[in-house]
Amino acid sequence: MFIYTLKIIWTNKLRSGLTALGIIIGVWAVILLVAIGNGLKVYINQQFEQLGANLIFIMPGNLLENGRYNPHQEMTMLSGAKFDERDWRRLKRLDIIEAIAPVVYDNARVSAGRRESFSEIIGSTAAIETIRELTPEPGQGRFFTQAESRRSKRVAVLGYQLAQDLFPQQSPLGKKITIDNHRFTVIGVAPKKGGGGNMGPSLDQRVYLPYKAAWSLTEEKKFNFFLVKAQNQKLIPETKKKIKNLLSQRYDSEEFSVLDQTEILQVISKILNALTLALAGIAAISLIVGGVGIMNTMYATVAERTREVGLRKAVGATNQDIRNQFLLESAFLSLVGGLVGLGLSIISAQLINHFFPAEITFWSIILALGVSSLVGIIFGLAPARRASRLSPVEALRYE
Amino acid sequence: MISLKSVSKVYLLGQTQVKALDRVSLEIKRGEFVAIIGASGSGKSTLLHLLGGLDRPSNGQVIWDGQDLGQMSDQELARFRNQEIGFVFQQFHLLPRITVLENVLLPATYAPQKNLTQAQTRAKTLLSQLGLSHRLNHTPNQLSGGEQQRVAIARALINQPRAILADEPTGNLDSKTGRQIMTILKKLNQTQGITLIVVTHDPSIAKEAKRVIEIKDGKIK
Incomplete structure (x- = not known):
């Protein structure tokens, strides 16, 4: 019976191919979109690892509600705690913390001569150099010192790309730049960090200033967040607990968040998962279209082979035998379509990987193949039932 | 023994009822060779279909x-046709995509x-008895035409039926x-000793x- 099915499908190669095309495209789209979603997650994980290990973020507002992503992030950050030097001094006294960098965050116009750029301003202390691994390469100057950050010295360290944009084909070291009418001297260029593209502003477009110098650009003398480096991975939960206890003495627990990288990654993962699911769902619609195509072809096949059905019944085939024969055919068509779609998606994932991360997972393969054979059975059922109910006498007479 | 008791068959052709068979009664003994004759449209094929369990009487x-046969379920009837009857048709009704041997099987x-191994041996024996041993793997x-009808006869015999029901078996062949x-x-x-019932319009x-x-007109003359 199985061999007969293969023969039938092979004899109608063109029609079988066109029928399976809907399934091929559907399976291809589903697997590939899921692969891109997964690749993106892996990519973001890697990017986070590059930020530096064992990082803890202390931010204003309640970013996670019971460990889940709070969609009103922006609001809660604005209405949350405004950290000041007192918080910083008290946090610094925690022995468990290896290093802490307060961060003044702003966006401003940075110019050098006629060239200018709208950049992220990071005001901090020398501690950020080690936490974020920002030590300039040899020959690229130096980072500002602890003393410079305390004394609000007007010095700046430029991100790798920003340095090239403002000072093409020359060394920026010792040159002057203007940020919101304040003049700063460039003392170093940070190493290349990457990021950017569609994923937000590049880390290489930033300007690093001593925090007191950065305060001359902002209205309030406050910190936007703190970056903390824990001693090691195992101490992260303990460190977070101590930070929370300390800040709770001054702030309501709704007013600040203490997050580590895994938590931030979880938030991003959840958003990406939802996105991937939505995209895969849309792609799955093409599987239904493919199923309708199979149904159409199966109805045609049944009509064409009416006399065959009559003969088979005359020699003893039961209604179930006939039904199963046509079901096998439609399921097989659909499954082959699924396999071809899988092959295509593996090839395209390889190609896409040159530009964009894509990773095919085992469960997406199982799901796509399972769904495609199921589609074949579901959409093959109605034509197969029609065939099984044919009267043998009328079927034999059919011209 | 096969007996028909006051069998009628009515078809619906659009809105009108067509009486193909009208209260036919007859008996056929096991091992008999019976010819059913009549003009086209007389109901002789219908009679054969009812005898072979391909159709149910009204x-x-x-x-x-x-x-x-009327008391059997569709499945029991399929099994009856499979085990007891061998059909031979005017148009041979061989499946075109499979070989002679597969058709017989x-x-x-x-x-x-x-x-199936036993059936395969039997199919080969039947085909060689019918002079087709060199044609096993042909389509x-x-x-x-004559060879095709011999294949159809081998197919009718494969399950060792009690009766062969042939509907104009020579109708598509030269004399x-x-x-x-x-x-x-x-x-x-x-x-x-296989019961043979042949529908034909050929007096010879x-x-x-x-x-x-x-x-004639759905009745035994």
Whole structure:
């Protein structure tokens, strides 16, 4: 019976191919979109690892509600705690913390001569150099010192790309730049960090200033967040607990968040998962279209082979035998379509990987193949039932 | 023994009812060779279909050795056709995409107790008895009409049926080949005692039968 099915499908190669095309495209789209979603997650994980290990973020507002992503992030950050030097001094006294960098965050116009750029301003202390691994390469100057950050010295360290944009084909070291009418001297260029593209502003477009110098650009003398480096991975939960206890003495627990990288990654993962699911769902619609195509072809096949059905019944085939024969055919068509779609998606994932991360997972393969054979059975059922109910006498007479 | 008791068959052609058979009663003994003759549209094919369990009567009973075919479920009827009846049709009805051997084996694949190796041996024996041993792996369209009808006869015999029901078995053949086919069928009836019921409008074939039943306007004449 199985061999007969293969023969039938092979004899109608063109029609079988066109029928399976809907399934091929559907399976291809589903697997590939899921692969891109997964690749993106892996990519973001890697990017986070590059930020530096064992990082803890202390931010204003309640970013996670019971460990889940709070969609009103922006609001809660604005209405949350405004950290000041007192918080910083008290946090610094925690022995468990290896290093802490307060961060003044702003966006401003940075110019050098006629060239200018709208950049992220990071005001901090020398501690950020080690936490974020920002030590300039040899020959690229130096980072500002602890003393410079305390004394609000007007010095700046430029991100790798920003340095090239403002000072093409020359060394920026010792040159002057203007940020919101304040003049700063460039003392170093940070190493290349990457990021950017569609994923937000590049880390290489930033300007690093001593925090007191950065305060001359902002209205309030406050910190936007703190970056903390824990001693090691195992101490992260303990460190977070101590930070929370300390800040709770001054702030309501709704007013600040203490997050580590895994938590931030979880938030991003959840958003990406939802996105991937939505995209895969849309792609799955093409599987239904493919199923309708199979149904159409199966109805045609049944009509064409009416006399065959009559003969088979005359020699003893039961209604179930006939039904199963046509079901096998439609399921097989659909499954082959699924396999071809899988092959295509593996090839395209390889190609896409040159530009964009894509990773095919085992469960997406199982799901796509399972769904495609199921589609074949579901959409093959109605034509197969029609065939099984044919009267043998009328079927034999059919011209 | 096969008996028909006041069997009628009514078809619906659009809005009008067509009476193909009208209260037909008859008995056929096991091992008999019966010819059913009549003009086209007389109801003789309908009679054959009812005898072979391909169709159900609108009224009356078709009884094989005490078993009423009308009381059987679709599945039981399929099994009955598979085990007890061998059909031979005017248009041969061979499946075009499979080989001669596979065509002969087709009824064996639907048998309740499948033994395909045994069936295969039997199919080869039957085909060689019918002079087709060199044609096993050909497809039907590579065969002449007479050869195709011999394949159909081998297919009818594969499950060792009690009766062969043939609907105009020579209708698509030239007279010489037709005679050969009738000789084969007659021999099966004589040597193996297989009940042979042949529908025909050819008087020369009817002459060979032990008994002739003539149908006219759905009634036995």
